[in-house]
Amino acid sequence: MAETENVELQLAKLPDAVGWPPTPDLWPAVRAGIARRRRRRLLLLLVAAAIGLALAGGAAAAASVGLRGALVQRVPRLPSPSPVAPGPAGSRLVLGDRYASLSAAEAAAGFPALAPASLGPPDEVYYSSDSGVLTLLYLPRPGLPATEDPDVGALVMEARASVDGASFGKLAGPGTRVQPVTVNGGPGFWISGAPHGFFFYGPRGSPDHFRLTGDVLIWNQAGLVIRIESGLDERAALAAAGTTRRPPV
Amino acid sequence: MVGRPLEDSDEDLVERARRGSAAAYEELVQRYTELAFRTAYLTAGSAAEAEEAAQDAFVKAHRALGGFRRGSPFRPWLLRIVGNEARNRRRAAGRRAAVELRTAERGDLGVAAPSPEAAVEAAEERRALLRALDALGEEQRQVVGCRYLLELSVEETAAVLGIPEGTVKSRLARALLRLREILEPAHCG
Numbered sequence: 001m002a003e004t005e006n007v008e009l010q011l012a013k014l015p016d017a018v019g020w021p022p023t024p025d026l027w028p029a030v031r032a033g034i035a036r037r038r039r040r041r042l043l044l045l046l047v048a049a050a051i052g053l054a055l056a057g058g059a060a061a062a063a064s065v066g067l068r069g070a071l072v073q074r075v076p077r078l079p080s081p082s083p084v085a086p087g088p089a090g091s092r093l094v095l096g097d098r099y100a101s102l103s104a105a106e107a108a109a110g111f112p113a114l115a116p117a118s119l120g121p122p123d124e125v126y127y128s129s130d131s132g133v134l135t136l137l138y139l140p141r142p143g144l145p146a147t148e149d150p151d152v153g154a155l156v157m158e159a160r161a162s163v164d165g166a167s168f169g170k171l172a173g174p175g176t177r178v179q180p181v182t183v184n185g186g187p188g189f190w191i192s193g194a195p196h197g198f199f200f201y202g203p204r205g206s207p208d209h210f211r212l213t214g215d216v217l218i219w220n221q222a223g224l225v226i227r228i229e230s231g232l233d234e235r236a237a238l239a240a241a242g243t244t245r246r247p248p249v
Numbered sequence: 250m251v252g253r254p255l256e257d258s259d260e261d262l263v264e265r266a267r268r269g270s271a272a273a274y275e276e277l278v279q280r281y282t283e284l285a286f287r288t289a290y291l292t293a294g295s296a297a298e299a300e301e302a303a304q305d306a307f308v309k310a311h312r313a314l315g316g317f318r319r320g321s322p323f324r325p326w327l328l329r330i331v332g333n334e335a336r337n338r339r340r341a342a343g344r345r346a347a348v349e350l351r352t353a354e355r356g357d358l359g360v361a362a363p364s365p366e367a368a369v370e371a372a373e374e375r376r377a378l379l380r381a382l383d384a385l386g387e388e389q390r391q392v393v394g395c396r397y398l399l400e401l402s403v404e405e406t407a408a409v410l411g412i413p414e415g416t417v418k419s420r421l422a423r424a425l426l427r428l429r430e431i432l433e434p435a436h437c438g
Contacts, residue, residue: 007428010378011397017375018398021296023283026304030278031271033308097341104340129337 067187068161069225070168070218078173078197081211089124089151094200094209095135096128102136102247109134111160114222117243119144119154131200133159133167138230145231148195148214154230154240161225168218168227171197181219183241188219190234198229217241259323267314278307281324284399285331288409291394292335302334309334325408328401332409381431389424392417 066072084092099105105127106113113134115122122136140146140153147153159167172178175194182188195212217237218227221244228237257276265273285306290299310330317326382390395406396417407414 007378007425007432008397010374011393011428014375014378015398015400018379020287021290021299023286024300026282026286026300026307027275027278029304030307030311031275033304034274034311037308037312097337099341107340108337 067189067218067220067225069159069220070170070227072170072172072178072189072191072218074178075171075173075197078171078212079210081197082209084211089137089149090126092149093135093152093155093211094128095126095137095155096130096133097126099125099127101125105134111224112246113158114224114226114244115247116156116228116240117245117247118240119156119243121247122156128200131159131167133157133200140231147229147231148212152229154228154232156226156228158224158226161220161223167201167225169199169201170216170218171199173197181217181238183217183219183238184221184244186220188217188241190237191216191218192234260320263314263317263323264319266311267317274311277323281327284324285327287399288328288331288395288401289335291391291399292332292409293338298338299335302338303331306331306334325402325405328405329408329411332411336411377432378428381428384431385424385427388420389427392420393424393428396421 086092089095090098097108099108102113102115102122102125105125108127108129109132111134113136115136119138123139124137126135126137127133128135134157136156137152138144138154138156139151144153147155157168170191172191173194173196176191176196177193179190179192180187181190192215195214196216197210198213198216199210213229214231215234215237216227216229217234218225219241220226226241226244228241230237230240232240257273259277259280262273262277266277282303285303286299289302289306290296293299293302306327310327313330317323382393385393391410392406395401395409396403401409403414403417406417410417412420
């Protein structure tokens with residue numbers, strides 16, 4: 001015990017003896033970060049207002065279909081998409097923080113991810129703590145054509161399928177078809193035709209970053225809501241989704 | 250006698266910052282920059298990531314001020330956010346925190362030594378202790394770092410590391426025993 005106390009005494013002398021890296025002046029970057037958040041908040045309010053307007057305008061004809069964690073609503077006209085920030089696909093598509101591995105992203109997300117085995121390992125992995133969505137990004141390659149975004153072959157996005165609130169929101173205009181499908185025994189929809197509107201629901205249930213997207217397969221599996229956005233046709237998308245399971249560790 | 254203006258309390262600054270005062274929040278940031286940066290450094294493992302983690306933590310803390318419980322201490326609340334940010338960055342990088350602790354380069358560290366020989370001996374003792382700290386497992390090194398290098402309370406250490414206070418105490422006790430074993434192997438056979 002005395003020896004342990006001796007170690008404690010030695011440790012107590014250490015704070016002044018450690019060669020810490022020089023402390024940077026953080027305030028200019030913090031001030032800029034606060035200003036950026038304010039601008040983003042204003043943008044979110046505008047997005048929410050535009051989506052609200054689109055839904056209100058189509059109230060008479062509005063119909064919504066839902067899965068756990070996702071809501072698809074019919075509207076007569078889509079609002080304008082949010083401005084796209086320049087940069088890599090992860091930034092442009094507001095996918096959140098990029099992680100070095102799927103297991104690192106899962107640790108941040110707090111749920112085990114599923115992945116379509118037929119697509120192989122993802123090229124990039126993201127998780128957004130704002131939306132709670134984990135995203136696997138696959139680059140275009142033979143057999144996996146580019147989506148509207150030339151840097152993206154497929155996006156597999158997943159979140160906990162909550163019955164209390166949705167993670168994904170979709171606005172389907174007149175030219176968009178919404179067909180019920182079954183994927184791995186779970187309910188889902190194949191959404192195709194004219195591009196439809198897609199947004200995340202933020203932590204307080206407010207819409208965040210509205211963009212237009214092409215064909216999408218979305219379904220519930222193992223407590224998750226999963227969407228695959230790709231250039232694949234319905235049959236190929238369903239085939240890929242059918243291989244969705246826990247990836248090997 | 251020349252008076253010195255009293256320093257605003259954290260509580261006053263937080264209250265003013267909540268009402269929109271940038272100057273009040275700037276003062277809080279300046280007050281806690283060093284502690285936040287060093288706390289993030291211990292967890293994130295690099296100065297560059299520690300800078301970004303501390304910076305993002307201050308931005309997130311500002312955003313969350315509306316939900317901050319009045320009357321509760323600001324420091325552990327901020328340190329919890331710093332710890333989260335630093336851990337997320339370390340996870341994102343997919344590696345363990347590999348902070349290598351070094352002694353400061355200054356020659357006037359610690360208490361004045363009675364002789365040059367004693368000063369050399371004291372410096373070597375500190376270096377040996379830091380080497381022993383580096384040799385600890387990550388969990389033990391972090392808890393010792395928070396308690397002894399950053400001089401955080403048990404409550405603050407628990408907030409930074411995201412673990413219960415009881416775990417801080419038990420982990421610290423094991424770390425001290427392990428340090429003793431490393432420093433004095435001859436006595437621990």
